Amino acid sequence: MTSLFEYAPALESRSIVDLRPSYGLFVDGEFTEGTGTPLKTLNPATEEVLSEVATASDADVDRAVRAARRAFVKTWGPMRPADRGKYLFRIARLLQERAREFAVLETLDNGKPIRESRDVDVPLAAAHFFYHAGWADKLEHAGLGSAPRPLGVAGQVIPWNFPLMMLAWKIAPALATGNTVVLKPAETTPLTALLFAEVCQQADLPPGVVNIVTGAGETGRAVISHPDVDKVAFTGSTEVGRSIARTVAGTHKRLTLELGGKAANIVFDDAPVDQAVEGIVRGIFFNQGHVCCAGSRLLVQESVHDEVVAALQRRIGTLRVGDPLDKNTDLGAINSAPQLERIRELVDAGDAEGAHRWQPDGDLPARGYWFKPTVFTGVSSAHRIARDEVFGPVLSVLTFRTPDEAVAKANNSTYGLSAGVWSEKGSRILSITSKLRAGVVWANTFNEFDPTSPFGGYKQSGYGREGGRQGLAAYLQEDNR
Amino acid sequence: MTHVLDPDALAGGEPTVGGPAGTPPDPFADVTRSDAAFRAFLHGLPGVDAVGAQQRTAVLGTRSIKTTAKAWAIDTAISMVDLTTLEGSDTPGKVRSLAAKARRPDPEDPSCPTVAAVCVYGDLADVAKEALAGTGIKVAAVATAFPSGRASRAVKLADVRDAVANGADEIDMVIDRGAFLAGRYLDVFEEIVAVKEACGPAHLKVILETGELVTLDNARRASWLAMLAGGDFIKTSTGKISPAATLPVCLVMLEAVRDFRAATGRQVGVKPAGGIKTTKDAVKHLVLINETVGSDWLSPDWFRLGASSLLNDLLLQRQKLRTGHYSGPDHVSVD
Numbered sequence: 001m002t003s004l005f006e007y008a009p010a011l012e013s014r015s016i017v018d019l020r021p022s023y024g025l026f027v028d029g030e031f032t033e034g035t036g037t038p039l040k041t042l043n044p045a046t047e048e049v050l051s052e053v054a055t056a057s058d059a060d061v062d063r064a065v066r067a068a069r070r071a072f073v074k075t076w077g078p079m080r081p082a083d084r085g086k087y088l089f090r091i092a093r094l095l096q097e098r099a100r101e102f103a104v105l106e107t108l109d110n111g112k113p114i115r116e117s118r119d120v121d122v123p124l125a126a127a128h129f130f131y132h133a134g135w136a137d138k139l140e141h142a143g144l145g146s147a148p149r150p151l152g153v154a155g156q157v158i159p160w161n162f163p164l165m166m167l168a169w170k171i172a173p174a175l176a177t178g179n180t181v182v183l184k185p186a187e188t189t190p191l192t193a194l195l196f197a198e199v200c201q202q203a204d205l206p207p208g209v210v211n212i213v214t215g216a217g218e219t220g221r222a223v224i225s226h227p228d229v230d231k232v233a234f235t236g237s238t239e240v241g242r243s244i245a246r247t248v249a250g251t252h253k254r255l256t257l258e259l260g261g262k263a264a265n266i267v268f269d270d271a272p273v274d275q276a277v278e279g280i281v282r283g284i285f286f287n288q289g290h291v292c293c294a295g296s297r298l299l300v301q302e303s304v305h306d307e308v309v310a311a312l313q314r315r316i317g318t319l320r321v322g323d324p325l326d327k328n329t330d331l332g333a334i335n336s337a338p339q340l341e342r343i344r345e346l347v348d349a350g351d352a353e354g355a356h357r358w359q360p361d362g363d364l365p366a367r368g369y370w371f372k373p374t375v376f377t378g379v380s381s382a383h384r385i386a387r388d389e390v391f392g393p394v395l396s397v398l399t400f401r402t403p404d405e406a407v408a409k410a411n412n413s414t415y416g417l418s419a420g421v422w423s424e425k426g427s428r429i430l431s432i433t434s435k436l437r438a439g440v441v442w443a444n445t446f447n448e449f450d451p452t453s454p455f456g457g458y459k460q461s462g463y464g465r466e467g468g469r470q471g472l473a474a475y476l477q478e479d480n481r
Numbered sequence: 482m483t484h485v486l487d488p489d490a491l492a493g494g495e496p497t498v499g500g501p502a503g504t505p506p507d508p509f510a511d512v513t514r515s516d517a518a519f520r521a522f523l524h525g526l527p528g529v530d531a532v533g534a535q536q537r538t539a540v541l542g543t544r545s546i547k548t549t550a551k552a553w554a555i556d557t558a559i560s561m562v563d564l565t566t567l568e569g570s571d572t573p574g575k576v577r578s579l580a581a582k583a584r585r586p587d588p589e590d591p592s593c594p595t596v597a598a599v600c601v602y603g604d605l606a607d608v609a610k611e612a613l614a615g616t617g618i619k620v621a622a623v624a625t626a627f628p629s630g631r632a633s634r635a636v637k638l639a640d641v642r643d644a645v646a647n648g649a650d651e652i653d654m655v656i657d658r659g660a661f662l663a664g665r666y667l668d669v670f671e672e673i674v675a676v677k678e679a680c681g682p683a684h685l686k687v688i689l690e691t692g693e694l695v696t697l698d699n700a701r702r703a704s705w706l707a708m709l710a711g712g713d714f715i716k717t718s719t720g721k722i723s724p725a726a727t728l729p730v731c732l733v734m735l736e737a738v739r740d741f742r743a744a745t746g747r748q749v750g751v752k753p754a755g756g757i758k759t760t761k762d763a764v765k766h767l768v769l770i771n772e773t774v775g776s777d778w779l780s781p782d783w784f785r786l787g788a789s790s791l792l793n794d795l796l797l798q799r800q801k802l803r804t805g806h807y808s809g810p811d812h813v814s815v816d
Contacts, residue, residue: 004553004557004771004776004779005550005553005554005557005767005768005771005776005779006549006550006553007483007544007545007546007550008546008547008548008549008550008551009483009547010545010546010547115540115543119543270527270528271527271528272527272528272529272530272533273527274527274529274533274534274736275529275530275533275534275537278533278536278537279533313490314490314491315490316486316487316490317485317486317487317489317490317491318485318486318487318490318491318772318775319485319486320483320484320485320486321483321484321486322483322484323483326483327543327544327545328483328544328545329483331486360486360487360490361486361487361489362484362485362486362487362488363484372486373486424528424530444530444532444533445532445533445536
């Protein structure tokens with residue numbers, strides 16, 4: 001049977017984006033050539049080459065760090081805090097004014113649905129700048145002493161899952177607290193960071209305050225290991241995070257890491273079932289599951305397991321997949337071929353270890369990197385798909401019988417970034433959430449973000465917080481002079 | 482282009498219609514055996530998280546329905562309209578004018594579909610019936626001391642019988658919200674059963690007046706109550722109370738008819754009424770059906786839009802799609 005109500009294509013126009021054939025680095029307020037071998041960045045939904053992007057060599061990174069240091073010493077550091085706030089407000093407004101452009105570019109480069117880049121990524125990026133702009137002249141009220149001081153130059157390395165939003169999470173607090181930055185976007189998604197560099201020019205931000213150096217892992221290593229960097233902030237895989245921690249150990253550098261996760265989404269038998277199903281879908285299929293805080297382990301009370309899984313499967317069948325630029329797309333492309341390979345490998349491991357794999361009928365687009373939303377039932381805590389971060393649209397369903405068992409299983413992870421609880425019983429929510437070892441716990445919702453709320457993890461999910469008053473601490477040193 | 486992963490995800494089998502009056506269908510035949518049992522059943526339905534329901538309808542509200550999809554949606558919406566006049570000042574002339582509009586919504590375009598029904602007070606049902614003879618357009622009449630429902634059961638039943646005798650094909654009854662809010666669920670149930678019986682062959686739409694029940698939990702319980710009692714349709718509102726039809730309420734009611742059919746095999750229709758004024762509102766409702774219960778409900782047999790001014794906006798948007806430009810309000814008839 002086919003649906004009576006077929007939605008006609010509703011494509012967001014890509015003509016709003018002025019894609020250049022090649023992009024340089026943004027250093028000291030200007031776009032400059034890189035001296036490394038340039039990278040090509042693809043549209044993962046079509047495998048079309050979007051542009052060529054410079055690679056920053058060690059020398060280029062050194063130039064960027066020097067520019068950042070100069071700006072810290074000469075302009076940004078000494079500037080009146082209220083004036084720093086003005087620049088941040090200006091950047092926030094420009095992000096809003098150019099929101100459509102950013103959203104289309106993000107979708108082209110990342111593969112995420114335009115609905116998400118338009119309604120989540122870009123508005124949240126602007127919100128982070130607005131929020132931190134307000135802090136710029138109120139830092140003495142941040143609970144970090146009467147005159148907290150900036151650290152200096154921040155070296156920041158961000159992932160490909162929320163390119164612009166992660167940039168905002170890094171740059172906004174660093175600038176609001178008086179630091180200058182050298183930021184390296186992910187090699188598969190550099191374009192919105194380079195468009196952001198244009199916004200910095202448009203906002204007349206003094207040269208050197210924000211420097212964007214593109215490239216792959218080598219460039220990232222150069223940024224974090226540069227001796228004149230005072231602060232390292234990294235969001236990405238636990239594996240890379242570990243090596244960064246080793247590099248930074250024994251230096252003067254301050255470090256915050258926001259790494260992987262394997263969040264438990266706990267559904268009790270008294271949950272609002274329809275909304276819980278929405279929350280499960282949002283938890284694991286939002287951004288194709290490329291979310292460090294994705295609700296990838298569904299812990300469902302055994303007495304409602306069949307009902308919840310059936311409702312979930314019905315709901316997954318209604319997801320719309322296809323061109324990420326179509327405004328009605330729910331599920332976009334996997335960001336890169338290597339990531340698709342990793343998802344396949346872990347799904348194969350799920351099959352091999354005896355979990356039961358379910359995927360909806362229906363086809364995926366022929367070109368590009370795609371993966372069907374996948375639900376594994378009959379998963380045990382020992383399975384790799386219950387322990388390893390898949391970072392894709394793959395959900396593992398486990399069961400529990402009692403609240404204590406739910407907490408024990410939820411906490412039985414090397415990660416501790418986020419968790420969710422679904423119940424109509426307020427006292428149960430309060431009791432369970434206080435026992436979960438996760439930096440962010442959602443009750444009757446999932447994947448909600450707000451700049452006022454600190455975000456970060458326990459255990460191998462990293463340390464430090466981003467957002468809220470707590471997030472400022474990562475970029476300030478206490479001083480009670 | 483984007484496509485649904487599994488077009489059959491929401492499809493059901495052939496639904497059964499009706500059943501013995503007064504007894505809920507299996508497997509719920511015994512839930513009305515006592516007040517306590519019925520209360521336990523209704524309170525045992527899963528709760529509704531209002532924030533989550535709003536979020537879901539907000540996301541569906543961003544669906545972009547353009548070109549061919551929009552044309553289909555507008556024609557479908559027109560065919561689902563229960564064109565309504567429920568004023569103290571209604572006259573035979575007003576009802577005849579409305580009936581003419583129902584038969585030929587766009588006088589300049591014979592390809593425009595007719596509406597589903599004309600909805601009037603019971604005493605004017607005969608006027609509507611005569612004016613709509615031979616068209617297939619149904620006559621719906623509100624009854625049971627509409628809109629408040631504050632009258633004795635005998636009066637309500639007499640009201641229903643009167644409307645049916647007067648030619649009504651469909652009866653839009655109101656539930657006793659006072660009894661519902663006081664927790665006398667069995668009273669509400671029995672009254673619906675009695676009205677259903679009084680309807681005879683006429684279809685019964687049960688108005689929950691969700692604006693007075695206030696919570697979405699209540700909307701879900703009242704939906705189940707009305708379906709168990711044999712209602713052919715569940716309807717949000719009288720249109721006399723604000724808020725009337727909201728998307729979260731409609732979502733909860735659609736979830737209820739979906740779950741009810743899955744459990745009993747019996748399909749029940751849904752009618753949001755009141756407050757749906759623009760084509761955009763109507764299209765949002767169609768998207769809500771499409772993605773909550775699927776194609777099985779995408780017909781006037783299973784979904785109605787209770788409205789009056791909505792029709793003219795649908796017609797203006799329809800003309801815009803056909804001609805490429807907006808025409809003024811004088812290009813649709815005033816009724």
